[in-house]
Amino acid sequence: MLMPRVIALRPAQVQIDACRGCSVREAALFGALSEAGLSLLHTDRMPIEALDAPADHLIYRLGDAGSAAFTVREGLVRLERISEGGRRCIVRVAGRGELIGAEAILGERYTQDAVACTPVSLCRIPIALLERMQREEPALQLALMRRWQRALDAALTWRIDLQTGPAHHRVLRLLDLLGRHAGPDQTIWLPRREEIADLLGMALETASRSISRLRRDGVLDLLPGGRSARLDGVRLGSALAAAGVA
Amino acid sequence: MLMPRVIALRPAQVQIDACRGCSVREAALFGALSEAGLSLLHTDRMPIEALDAPADHLIYRLGDAGSAAFTVREGLVRLERISEGGRRCIVRVAGRGELIGAEAILGERYTQDAVACTPVSLCRIPIALLERMQREEPALQLALMRRWQRALDAALTWRIDLQTGPAHHRVLRLLDLLGRHAGPDQTIWLPRREEIADLLGMALETASRSISRLRRDGVLDLLPGGRSARLDGVRLGSALAAAGVA
DNA sequence: CGAGCCGTTGAGGGGATTCAAGCTCAGTGG
DNA sequence: CCACTGAGCTTGAATCCCCTCAACGGCTCG
Numbered sequence: 001m002l003m004p005r006v007i008a009l010r011p012a013q014v015q016i017d018a019c020r021g022c023s024v025r026e027a028a029l030f031g032a033l034s035e036a037g038l039s040l041l042h043t044d045r046m047p048i049e050a051l052d053a054p055a056d057h058l059i060y061r062l063g064d065a066g067s068a069a070f071t072v073r074e075g076l077v078r079l080e081r082i083s084e085g086g087r088r089c090i091v092r093v094a095g096r097g098e099l100i101g102a103e104a105i106l107g108e109r110y111t112q113d114a115v116a117c118t119p120v121s122l123c124r125i126p127i128a129l130l131e132r133m134q135r136e137e138p139a140l141q142l143a144l145m146r147r148w149q150r151a152l153d154a155a156l157t158w159r160i161d162l163q164t165g166p167a168h169h170r171v172l173r174l175l176d177l178l179g180r181h182a183g184p185d186q187t188i189w190l191p192r193r194e195e196i197a198d199l200l201g202m203a204l205e206t207a208s209r210s211i212s213r214l215r216r217d218g219v220l221d222l223l224p225g226g227r228s229a230r231l232d233g234v235r236l237g238s239a240l241a242a243a244g245v246a
Numbered sequence: 247m248l249m250p251r252v253i254a255l256r257p258a259q260v261q262i263d264a265c266r267g268c269s270v271r272e273a274a275l276f277g278a279l280s281e282a283g284l285s286l287l288h289t290d291r292m293p294i295e296a297l298d299a300p301a302d303h304l305i306y307r308l309g310d311a312g313s314a315a316f317t318v319r320e321g322l323v324r325l326e327r328i329s330e331g332g333r334r335c336i337v338r339v340a341g342r343g344e345l346i347g348a349e350a351i352l353g354e355r356y357t358q359d360a361v362a363c364t365p366v367s368l369c370r371i372p373i374a375l376l377e378r379m380q381r382e383e384p385a386l387q388l389a390l391m392r393r394w395q396r397a398l399d400a401a402l403t404w405r406i407d408l409q410t411g412p413a414h415h416r417v418l419r420l421l422d423l424l425g426r427h428a429g430p431d432q433t434i435w436l437p438r439r440e441e442i443a444d445l446l447g448m449a450l451e452t453a454s455r456s457i458s459r460l461r462r463d464g465v466l467d468l469l470p471g472g473r474s475a476r477l478d479g480v481r482l483g484s485a486l487a488a489a490g491v492a
Numbered sequence: 493c494g495a496g497c498c499g500t501t502g503a504g505g506g507g508a509t510t511c512a513a514g515c516t517c518a519g520t521g522g
Numbered sequence: 523c524c525a526c527t528g529a530g531c532t533t534g535a536a537t538c539c540c541c542t543c544a545a546c547g548g549c550t551c552g
Binding site: 081083084087089091103105106108111142145146148149152153155156159160161163164165201 | 327329333335337349351352354357388391392394395398399401402405406407409410411419447
């Protein structure tokens with residue numbers, strides 16, 4: 001696992017326009033900002049950086065002293081912890097418009113590893129900038145806390161939904177959640193079997209059996225490469241209903 | 247399940263002294279406040295109220311529009327959700343000095359039920375007051391966010407630790423956590439078997455078997471009433487070590 | 493080609509659930 | 523005083539789900 005390489009780091013001037021026209025701006029943290037605030041963003045000495053990282057690259061590490069939070073612009077990021085007993089466990093998956101690493105704002109160390117699931121595009125937001133923006137644009141204050149609350153709350157819900165009930169039901173619920181981050185034509189990111197196991201607290205083989213069964217049932221159609229699949233929303237829905245969930 | 251009755255609601259004047267001499271003040275939210283800020287607290291039109299509630303009483307309800315956060319002054323409070331599928335599940339247990347219901351500050355509805363485990367003493371902090379204090383004492387801002395982050399983070403850790411591994415290990419870890427809220431002479435709150443099951447995601451009978459075994463091993467000594475027990479820290483420690491945890 | 497990773501599938505065993513029967517204890521009322 | 527009752531706890535027995543161990547096939551890459 002390597003540190004993410006900065007594949008594309010655009011100069012500040014270009015970045016202003018990138019933000020203004022950003023596809024996730026309304027959804028993202030700075031959606032609350034005025035135009036004036038927006039231009040402030042990029043005259044700062046610590047500018048927002050746009051960075052891309054390939055799949056499986058480490059974005060930040062648990063325990064690192066955080067100097068930035070990140071907004072996910074494109075792709076999926078997973079947040080992992082090591083539980084007591086050394087078991088790795090995926091706490092949450094963050095998609096478009098979501099904020100990760102916000103604990104850095106408190107001057108605390110990151111409480112998870114953040115790893116790219118797919119190739120991702122991120123905006124790196126230095127905490128120094130966040131602190132300044134909080135002073136100058138009070139609207140950001142509330143937006144930030146709200147987003148933060150939602151992030152941690154989502155992590156909790158995620159854990160609760162995905163850790164209870166029989167193994168196959170948990171897999172169904174996971175696919176349901178992944179389906180919400182689906183690309184066009186229902187293409188979803190399909191984790192490796194070991195990752196599914198870590199997400200759902202089960203053995204790797206159990207995850208495999210479950211996926212195989214779903215493939216046979218026509219719910220899932222694996223795409224070449226093994227990391228993505230086409231999801232039949234209707235069949236998933238009826239499978240969920242049959243399982244007595246949702 | 248009834249709404250909590252306000253058993254003791256002291257007048258504001260008395261309450262000032264209660265805060266100043268509060269046994270959990272350093273640990274609690276307003277530990278960050280100056281003396282001046284402290285007296286501000288009680289001249290407000292919406293004062294902090296001290297309230298007591300007996301065991302099993304509902305402090306606030308999931309989905310209610312929150313008008314206050316609470317600091318736990320004495321006793322234990324559990325935060326519950328209903329997961330998809332209707333299964334009740336205890337998200338976290340809060341003890342002395344901990345803050346619950348902070349999501350009210352964002353104007354959001356409560357995201358859990360809060361129920362007293364033992365008889366509890368609480369401080370009810372109106373959000374209007376919190377908003378005012380945030381403006382007038384910026385130090386509170388950071389303290390609030392830090393505490394909030396810690397609360398949600400604790401909930402996550404709690405879930406992760408208590409939901410993985412064999413049933414008996416989970417029970418051991420639960421007792422370890424409850425032990426940290428122990429009274430003098432190692433007396434802990436012992437949940438009903440059904441509650442243990444909800445906490446740990448197992449069947450009621452499994453919880454019972456585990457507790458019985460611990461009793462035979464001398465780790466636990468049930469006290470009359472069934473809701474409390476004496477915990478042998480040393481034996482628990484070695485049991486945890488033997489289980490390969492901790 | 494062989495090595496290694498990932499996924500799949502089978503067989504076996506163990507731990508947890510489920511179903512079910514007693515048990516203790518507090519409260520109630522005859 | 524004592525049977526009656528119901529709630530909570532315990533314990534047993536049977537079943538089943540899931541984990542572990544294991545073998546095998548496809549794929550990429552040196």
